[in-house]
Amino acid sequence: MVETNCETDFVSRNKKFHSLVQRVTQGCFHFSGEQSGLTGNTVVYKVPLAADQLANLPLAESRPVKDETALSIGELGENIQNRRAVYFRAVAPVQLAGYTHPLPEGGVKKDVVQSGRYGVIVAYKPTSASISSDKSAGRLEDIGRQLCMNPTEIGTFKKVEQTTEPEIITKEPDPPALESDNVEAAQPYYNDDETTLLNQEFLLDPDMTVGEYLFNNGVEVLDFSRFECGEKIESTQHG
Numbered sequence: 001m002v003e004t005n006c007e008t009d010f011v012s013r014n015k016k017f018h019s020l021v022q023r024v025t026q027g028c029f030h031f032s033g034e035q036s037g038l039t040g041n042t043v044v045y046k047v048p049l050a051a052d053q054l055a056n057l058p059l060a061e062s063r064p065v066k067d068e069t070a071l072s073i074g075e076l077g078e079n080i081q082n083r084r085a086v087y088f089r090a091v092a093p094v095q096l097a098g099y100t101h102p103l104p105e106g107g108v109k110k111d112v113v114q115s116g117r118y119g120v121i122v123a124y125k126p127t128s129a130s131i132s133s134d135k136s137a138g139r140l141e142d143i144g145r146q147l148c149m150n151p152t153e154i155g156t157f158k159k160v161e162q163t164t165e166p167e168i169i170t171k172e173p174d175p176p177a178l179e180s181d182n183v184e185a186a187q188p189y190y191n192d193d194e195t196t197l198l199n200q201e202f203l204l205d206p207d208m209t210v211g212e213y214l215f216n217n218g219v220e221v222l223d224f225s226r227f228e229c230g231e232k233i234e235s236t237q238h239g
Contacts, residue, residue, distance in 0.1 A: 001087075002084075003229060004080065006076075006079070006080050011076050016072060017072065023059055024069075024082055026059075026060070027059040027060065028087060042091070043090060044091075045088070045089045046086065046223060047088075048087075049086070051082065054084065055069075084233065093126055094123055095140060099114075099148030101116045102116050118151075120151055120224065121148070121224060123221070124147060126220075127219060131217060146204060146213075149203055150197070150200055150203045197224065
């Protein structure tokens with residue numbers, strides 16, 4: 001997922017701008033995939049890229065992102081900024097879902113990067129046998145899409161932190177719970193911070209929280225990222 005900003009709605013709808021975003025996103029995907037650390041018991045690997053890293057990333061044409069962007073600026077006559085990116089990989093049974101809002105004109109197309117003002121990626125996994133079967137694959141996809149829609153529609157659910165350190169989740173996925181398991185004992189505890197994803201009202205049913213929806217459907221969120229074009233980014237220093 002990449003945040004690329006321009007100055008006007010006119011350019012944001014321009015095919016040349018969308019072509020640039022497509023190339024930058026594909027470049028990030030291939031580069032980050034080569035760096036991926038999915039080894040051993042790693043189940044989710046998350047690679048953030050700051051603006052300076054993104055600028056020097058090579059694209060398929062062998063030019064770095066900054067040079068390709070400069071060419072587009074010259075063609076479109078408007079400043080363009082590639083601000084950040086994040087890359088996810090996951091090992092089954094963990095799944096990834098992505099969503100942008102508003103959806104692009106003409107809907108989602110295969111092998112075409114989705115664009116919008118907001119973007120969300122969620123890494124999640126089934127925790128019950130009933131939802132982890134092959135017959136429930138479509139249901140799991142629906143849940144992932146609904147999870148992504150929630151923060152894009154409602155607003156910020158977590159402080160936005162900029163870090164360049166890869167995030168690795170190495171916990172082995174728990175085996176699917178048996179139907180006879182004690183569901184009360186397994187019910188998760190959530191704090192009262194309404195800005196977190198799990199404590200948001202669930203978009204499709206405001207009478208329950210996202211956490212309650214996940215518990216009722218036997219799903220756990222392991223990680224997520226949310227981008228909003230132009231939002232303030234808090235830098236996190238590591239040393």
